[in-house]
Amino acid sequence: MTTTLLSLFAVFLFFLVIFYIAKTIELSSIAKNGLKNDYVKSTKVNAYLAMFFYIVGMIILVMTTISLAPRMLPESASVHGVEMDKMFDVTLWVTGLAFLLTQTLLFFFVYFYRYNEDRKAYFFPHSNLLEMIWTIVPAVVLVALVFKGIGVWHNVFDFQQLDGKDPIVFEVTGKQFAWVLRYPGADGKLGPREITHENINEFNAKYSLPNELGIVWTDKASQDDIYPNDIYLVKDRPVLVKLGALDVIHSFYLPHFRVKMDCVPGMPTQFMFTPMYTTEEFKERLKNKKFWKNIDPKTGEPRWKGFKFELACAELCGKSHFGMQKNVVVVEQEEYDAWLAKQKPFYKTVVKKAMDRVDNQ
Amino acid sequence: MSTDLTHGHDDHGHHHEDTWLTKYIFSQDHKMIAKQFLITGIIWAFIGGLLSLFFRMQLAWPNETFPILETLLGKWAEGGQISNDFYYSLVTMHGTILVFFVLTAGLSGTFSNLLIPLQIGARDMASPLMNMLSYWFFFAAGVVMFSSFFVQTGPASGGWTAYPPLNGIRDISINIGSGLGFDLWIASMSLFIVSSLLGGLNYVATIINLRTKGMTMTRLPLLIWALLFTAVLGILSFPALLSAAVLLEFDRILDTSFFLNNIVIGGDLLAYKGGSPVLFQHLFWFLGHPEVYIIIFPAMGIVSEILSVNAKKPIFGYKAMIMSIGSITVVGFFVWAHHMFVSGMNPNLGIVFIIFTLLIAIPSSIKVFNWLTTLWRGNLKLTPPMMFAIGFISFFIFGGITGIFLGNAPVDLPLHDTYFVVAHFHVVMGVSAFFGMWAGVYHWFPKMYGRFMNDTLAYIHFWGSLIGGYLVFVPMHFLTGVPRRYYSFEQFTTFDIFQDVNVIITLGAFLVFATQIVFLINFFYSIFKGRKMTSDNLNPWGANTLEWTTPVERIHGNWSGDIPQVYRWPYDYSVNGNEINPQTKPLEEGEEEH
Ligand code: HEM
Numbered sequence A: 001m002t003t004t005l006l007s008l009f010a011v012f013l014f015f016l017v018i019f020y021i022a023k024t025i026e027l028s029s030i031a032k033n034g035l036k037n038d039y040v041k042s043t044k045v046n047a048y049l050a051m052f053f054y055i056v057g058m059i060i061l062v063m064t065t066i067s068l069a070p071r072m073l074p075e076s077a078s079v080h081g082v083e084m085d086k087m088f089d090v091t092l093w094v095t096g097l098a099f100l101l102t103q104t105l106l107f108f109f110v111y112f113y114r115y116n117e118d119r120k121a122y123f124f125p126h127s128n129l130l131e132m133i134w135t136i137v138p139a140v141v142l143v144a145l146v147f148k149g150i151g152v153w154h155n156v157f158d159f160q161q162l163d164g165k166d167p168i169v170f171e172v173t174g175k176q177f178a179w180v181l182r183y184p185g186a187d188g189k190l191g192p193r194e195i196t197h198e199n200i201n202e203f204n205a206k207y208s209l210p211n212e213l214g215i216v217w218t219d220k221a222s223q224d225d226i227y228p229n230d231i232y233l234v235k236d237r238p239v240l241v242k243l244g245a246l247d248v249i250h251s252f253y254l255p256h257f258r259v260k261m262d263c264v265p266g267m268p269t270q271f272m273f274t275p276m277y278t279t280e281e282f283k284e285r286l287k288n289k290k291f292w293k294n295i296d297p298k299t300g301e302p303r304w305k306g307f308k309f310e311l312a313c314a315e316l317c318g319k320s321h322f323g324m325q326k327n328v329v330v331v332e333q334e335e336y337d338a339w340l341a342k343q344k345p346f347y348k349t350v351v352k353k354a355m356d357r358v359d360n361q
Numbered sequence B: 001m002s003t004d005l006t007h008g009h010d011d012h013g014h015h016h017e018d019t020w021l022t023k024y025i026f027s028q029d030h031k032m033i034a035k036q037f038l039i040t041g042i043i044w045a046f047i048g049g050l051l052s053l054f055f056r057m058q059l060a061w062p063n064e065t066f067p068i069l070e071t072l073l074g075k076w077a078e079g080g081q082i083s084n085d086f087y088y089s090l091v092t093m094h095g096t097i098l099v100f101f102v103l104t105a106g107l108s109g110t111f112s113n114l115l116i117p118l119q120i121g122a123r124d125m126a127s128p129l130m131n132m133l134s135y136w137f138f139f140a141a142g143v144v145m146f147s148s149f150f151v152q153t154g155p156a157s158g159g160w161t162a163y164p165p166l167n168g169i170r171d172i173s174i175n176i177g178s179g180l181g182f183d184l185w186i187a188s189m190s191l192f193i194v195s196s197l198l199g200g201l202n203y204v205a206t207i208i209n210l211r212t213k214g215m216t217m218t219r220l221p222l223l224i225w226a227l228l229f230t231a232v233l234g235i236l237s238f239p240a241l242l243s244a245a246v247l248l249e250f251d252r253i254l255d256t257s258f259f260l261n262n263i264v265i266g267g268d269l270l271a272y273k274g275g276s277p278v279l280f281q282h283l284f285w286f287l288g289h290p291e292v293y294i295i296i297f298p299a300m301g302i303v304s305e306i307l308s309v310n311a312k313k314p315i316f317g318y319k320a321m322i323m324s325i326g327s328i329t330v331v332g333f334f335v336w337a338h339h340m341f342v343s344g345m346n347p348n349l350g351i352v353f354i355i356f357t358l359l360i361a362i363p364s365s366i367k368v369f370n371w372l373t374t375l376w377r378g379n380l381k382l383t384p385p386m387m388f389a390i391g392f393i394s395f396f397i398f399g400g401i402t403g404i405f406l407g408n409a410p411v412d413l414p415l416h417d418t419y420f421v422v423a424h425f426h427v428v429m430g431v432s433a434f435f436g437m438w439a440g441v442y443h444w445f446p447k448m449y450g451r452f453m454n455d456t457l458a459y460i461h462f463w464g465s466l467i468g469g470y471l472v473f474v475p476m477h478f479l480t481g482v483p484r485r486y487y488s489f490e491q492f493t494t495f496d497i498f499q500d501v502n503v504i505i506t507l508g509a510f511l512v513f514a515t516q517i518v519f520l521i522n523f524f525y526s527i528f529k530g531r532k533m534t535s536d537n538l539n540p541w542g543a544n545t546l547e548w549t550t551p552v553e554r555i556h557g558n559w560s561g562d563i564p565q566v567y568r569w570p571y572d573y574s575v576n577g578n579e580i581n582p583q584t585k586p587l588e589e590g591e592e593e594h
């Protein structure tokens, strides 16, 4: 309590001192020059400060970039993400140049054209040529970016690319505050869903077992579906995720794969992508990278060892929005098959038992 | 041109019978209403800023406890740590308050009211009564929003964007702020929209009809053009938000299904059928995107004036400036879905919005180059408002550039709903619009109070805000993949590597806030005790515009004699051998009008 009061008092004193200094400067200026201020002296001071700020600021900007860039998301782990990253880089170079140019002009002009009694401002109200230049140059650059962007965007959502590719098709449903994963069983087919009162509410009432997804359990295709804890994917094999949500909007976000798509209640969405590396291969790629080779103080091991692909929620969905984590594991086909074989269909382990208990009474 | 529409000055000599109540509270004088908007805006800015410190503390030190928080916030910070429920209330209210109450009402409300009549040469607004109502609706909106902090379940907590179903179902088990707190949010926003519309219609009517003799549209200061387009944007877009808000409330209390479909909660399907959550997003962003221009236009206008006055140079490319702001107004209505590239809307629709969004970057960049050229070979007096105008440009460039990343859907997809977006819009809207606002406050403070603010404190305010602004938002851009609206990052190995950066950002936020206290001291002290503006110093910055022809006493009706006539555009600086050529000065023999 006393420390709080003391620090409050210190803060108060700090502002008081600043205030009195400022007031004194003003009063002495009024005593000298009257109530008018011509800002000649302060122009000089601020022009120097601006130049100083520009130079030091640019140095700090470069240093910040050098120290923080290695921590940004690593290279894309999916095929389409590589294209996106390329576009990000191109945009960064183009706009970075524009940033440097315009900020430099701004601060140099402030410094070099600061007030000087002997100079007169140059009356220069317009110039068609100049205005044409800075309409056309940005326009050309932006058209190029748009063109490239539309191409990449179109590819990301061109689902016909999957024809004949045997993608892994699975389903992810967001709810407060978890992800429900559903993979097809041995038949390779996801069982049908019916979002109806009978299939959900009455089922729940009858069997005391929620059927939130509205699965039609009597359908054979539903009975071998599995509901794993982690997302398993196969290197180089395309994935088609079917997305949905039960209660509020969530967003399926795989940062390392540059995947993001909202999961909307009552409206199915989907996304496709192809992982390029297994988890182990990706770790190997990070092994010698700056930041990743450092020791993680939490585990005492190099950071790359603790690396994992993760699923996160990217749309505010309530108070535990920040906790909707799942692991994503990319493996080779054989390992995937082995994993799949180990999973037990939910119908067998839970649903059938619950239904039998009621139906056989 | 239309002086006869306003009451002649005879009415104005004897307004001494104004009571305290009609002079300071229910005033219909545009200058007083401007001050009311400004001071209300400043109070809200203080509250909104304070909220951000609370949640920044959580982000910087997620595992520490601060007993002072429990003292201040009670059950919302039990044990000295902000609860996740309250964290989301804080970010929601912070966004709502700053976007609407501060940067819309506080910025456009203040300067439209103060400067439209003064710069076009009118005695007051077209409808002073509507103007007064506009303020009082805003005030009421504020009271309702403020009261939501004191309801049992807390204020709205589903984001300033208010997406359903999170905010569309009146059930606090889904979202604690979705109870009474959000009803109050809707009520407050509805009042606010009414305020905005009353104000906007009035501004447009005034600018079109009440210009003084000789004040043709092409002799208007760019600031007036900016305020005109701001008002047009508001009139055309706020109704979309109003309808969205009303329909949302219907869903909440009348169990309609405008925005809801097939919701399953607690294992049971609810009765909502056939609505679309994405439709709400379309309606919201149909306002939401124009809203960002509603915020930035007044700042752009203010900066254009201040640059030109202090550089003693005409603003470069006056017509191009009007055309760019005009085309932003038009195209600004066709870019809204760039906020929705991954909302589940048809991806092909995204292509249209990529094109329009990057198209809109062209007029924005024209404006930047024109400002720069205005500085080129000027004779710059670096007054406090001038420094803020320069800071505005610096931040606007920075934030505009990150917009180009976000407007391009394939680049946006990984960045959407991450801190990169937070950084983008805080730089361009938060910081740069604030710089425009401060520039305007320092520049026109003598017009409002007949006194000057202290210059030293103003420069401290400038440098603290500039350094603090960059300190907060440069590092934030490196959190490209880190999702926004996260209470803590500890569940994710991917995101939990920026603790030290978050500490720096939070310290920057404290610096910025402390600097604002310097501003507050300066502002309120100077109202009563600042350096006086004297009658031999009526035009302290050496400007050409009409507002500096009014007397020191801020009288009802603005000019004690006739309203001055205008003969030229406002940018005849450093021409004809004169540094300034006020708009009221007739053209010289043989002089061609610009
Ligand atoms: C060059 C011009 C600009 C472009 C191309 C641009 C583009 C974008 C895009 C595409 C987004 C969506 C990002 C996402 O959510 O994934 C965005 C967000 C935003 N921008 Fe800009 N922007 C520009 C300038 C501005 C200006 C001038 C302002 C305000 C004064 C502004 C305010 C905002 C806000 C408030 C958001 C995010 C709102 C939210 O999600 O909470 N932007 N911008």
Ligand SMILES: [Cu+2]
Pocket (backbone or CB within 6 Å): A249, A250, A251, A313, A314, A315, A316, A317, A318, A320, A321, A322, A324
């Ligand atoms: Cu979420």
Ligand SMILES: [Cu+2]
Pocket (backbone or CB within 6 Å): B288, B289, B292, B335, B336, B338, B339
């Ligand atoms: Cu937008």
